[in-house]
Amino acid sequence: xxxxxxxxxxxxxxxxxxxxxxxxxxxxxxxxxxxxxxxxxxxxxxxxxxxxxxxxxxxxxxxxxxxxxxxxxxxxxxxxxxxxxxxxxxxxxxxxxxxxxxxxxxxxxxxxxxxxx
Numbered sequence: 001x002x003x004x005x006x007x008x009x010x011x012x013x014x015x016x017x018x019x020x021x022x023x024x025x026x027x028x029x030x031x032x033x034x035x036x037x038x039x040x041x042x043x044x045x046x047x048x049x050x051x052x053x054x055x056x057x058x059x060x061x062x063x064x065x066x067x068x069x070x071x072x073x074x075x076x077x078x079x080x081x082x083x084x085x086x087x088x089x090x091x092x093x094x095x096x097x098x099x100x101x102x103x104x105x106x107x108x109x110x111x112x113x114x115x116x117x
Contacts, residue, residue: 002074009034009067011041016101030069038065085110 005021007030019033031049035042041064042048055061088110095103 003071004074005069005071007033007067007069009037009065011038011065012063024071025069030067034065034067041065085114 002022005024007019007021007025008016009019010016017037021029025033034049045064047064052064056063088106092103092106092110095106
């Protein structure tokens with residue numbers, strides 16, 4: 001199995017965007033993604049991701065954006081679809097309780113896999 005790193009981010013109140021990396025991204029790589037995708041947010045607020053992180057401990061801090069990074073296993077081509085379907089079902093059960101948007105994406109992946117059989 002291979003591992004990928006999933007970087008999820010969004011402007012406050014917007015839908016999540018996701019970028020997948022094949023190795024753990026550096027802080028600079030993640031900031032580049034944020035600046036590429038949320039450029040207007042940072043321009044309008046005359047700020048930068050590292051400036052926003054530095055302000056997180058301020059009493060009056062209000063987050064302009066959300067970000068999260070996690071590592072996940074990816075099945076190799078040698079593993080069968082049944083194994084993948086089972087893993088997707090398990091992930092769906094977990095995500096359904098935590099994040100409906102992520103659960104919805106997993107559900108779409110399950111359906112795509114089923115159609116491909």
